[in-house]
Amino acid sequence: MVGLSATVLAACTSGVSSDGTGDAGGPVLVFAASSLTDVVADLEAAFEAVDDVDIDVSAAGSSALGVQIEEGAPADVAAFADTGVMARLVDAALVDDPSVFATNDLTIAVPRGNTAGVASIDDFARDELLLGGCARQVPCGGYATQIFDMVGIEPSLDTEEPDVRSLTSKVAIGELDAAIVYATDVLASDGDLVGIDLPSGVSVAAEYPIAVIADSDRPAAAQRFVDFVLGPEGRSILDEAGFGAP
């Protein structure tokens, strides 16, 4: 209760600096793509250990987050799985100068034990399997479409999930035989998901941009978090989670 009042008070006195930078008090709200859910929690913990700013995270599909920011959601930092959504926000002058902080590979994920015996991307044309992808509107769905085009198969998908997390969870519990997800999702699954490489020559590199929201009321603190993610400590945490360097 005391904490809450303090936060409310700090929010009401915005303009009165709490850290000497003209920032309002209160936590920095980070909007993060679904595929960043795990790593952003690690980044948050590491940042909070060296900075007295509180980080709050809201994770969802990049495109949904983009719409929320366009509709005035009080985010301070945006980190997406796709440069397209970020470009739209740049055009609308809603974010400052984004930087790519990570890359990711796409892969085939099957449940532990690979019960359906999926061997390659070609199995995505098999009607009798239960196969999944992301909806085309979210980045992982767009990347999957590119992959199917490159390989030249018509996928027999049984579901197009609204974000990559709901897709990976359905593979992990064995309801789907295979799905196209990010390589980092397989790494973060503790063995619930097994990755099957795409054919050599078929690769789509997902780029993750990060930026401070233009009308953030904590721009200095938000910039410190972005710098931390782009810096060496952020890099090593991202490395550990399997995200490539830009």
Next chain:
Amino acid sequence: MIGRRRPLVLIALALVAVALFVLPLIGLLGVTPWSRLGALLADEVVVDALVLSLWTSLASAGLCVLFGVPLAWVLSRVEFVGRSFVRAIVTLPMVLPPVVGGAALLFALGRRGVVGQPLDEVVGFSFPFSVWGVVLANTFVAMPFLVVTVEGALSSLDGRHEGAAASLGASPLTVFRRVTLPMIAPSLRAGAVLAWARAFGEFGATVTFAGNLQGRTQTLPLAVFVSLDSNRDAAIAISLLMVAVSIVVLMALRSRWWSRAPIGLGS
């Protein structure tokens, strides 16, 4: 009623309540791209979703009546140990976040679920990612509305008519069919409409349990959700379509059925 003083405070509070429902509607109408509405609604995605939504919600409402009326009768007329527990379990989907309900359905009736696995092995059928998964998820979230409504009517029913019919030699099933059902008919209709409405708007349990695929499991609420990110005008047009269909159905049913209601809801 005319000439009698009305408590103004009630009217004022009612106006606040009405504003709560009208304002979002005004918001929706305000952003509707009227000139492109026809083209947006003629899109294949929208037509597929509308057809799917209409028949799955009606099928669910039918299942709710088929199984929900007997359930309401048992809860109201049969005394057994654990009745209040069963009643609580039955109304749980009204309280539970639909996503949680969908996940629970998946663990029970999914391909690896406790019931779903034997079902898949023996008959080779599984609910998730099929249209039957949509119907099942809809029925799961909608049936409590019917059960609660019908059970309420049954419990407030005067037992004398049923008793008289039975003493004249009618079998228990005949009493139920010829005496009980006609007396609770208005509440049964109201419950069926509520169940249909809940099924028509269902989102969370459906996307979790049945997935999202155009033409198979993508109902109107799912189409709105995936369009909202990338094609907002389409999402708004679909939302408007849902509002229109719902209002037409609710008003048609109300004027046809509820206006002659002898007891219970309506007047």
